[in-house]
Amino acid sequence: MKLILTNEVTGLGAPGDVVEVKDGYGRNYLIPRGYAILWSRGAEKQIESLRKAREAREIRDLGTAQEVAQRLGSLKVTLKTRAGQGGRLFGSITSGDIAEAVKAAGGPELDRRRIEIGNPIKSVGSHQIAVRLHPEVSAKVDVEVVGA
CATH class of the missing domain: 3.40.5.10 (Ribosomal protein L9, N-terminal domain)
Known part of the structure; x- marks a missing residue:
């Protein structure tokens, strides 16, 4: 087909x-x-x-993608969300939430479809997220989830 x-x-x-x-x-x-x-x-x-x-x-070339990857690697992203006892979240963190938090932290605007969350984020703490910037370049972003 x-x-x-x-x-x-x-x-x-x-x-x-x-x-x-x-x-x-x-x-x-x-x-x-x-x-x-x-x-x-x-x-x-x-x-x-x-x-x-x-x-x-799309990010134009490999050099630009590597620069963006370096910026994302050094960025500190914090997400505030509602959490219950024991640090469990009400719901989970989505790729759209992460894209907004990266932009709010002073990072580049990311397409939410390029953010890969391995396991659903359902607890407070530090999580590492992968972002596909280019077919040959992917970046890791450290996201700190804080209960509000």
Whole structure:
């Protein structure tokens, strides 16, 4: 099945990429969740607009990505959220929360889809988060979660 990705899918591609996947994966997972649309000749125009939007968001080159990675590595990010007894949070910290906290701490504006949280953050304390800045560069961000 030939599809056009509308969102970034880890291990498959970025928005605007034309990919060939198995029928069941495309029909049962990618299309219903809005990650992809069926490929057609009329969709070629959509591919072009998606690529332009991706290029505007994407970090241009490897050198810039490494500079941003260094800035993120030295950044101290603190998130204040409601917590109960024993340090358990009411809910969990999302990638959108982390992107806002990085920006508030004076860091660069990050796309929440590029932030990879290994295990859900459901307790106060220090956590390390990975951010994919470029296909060859990823940065680690130390996030301190504080109960309010």
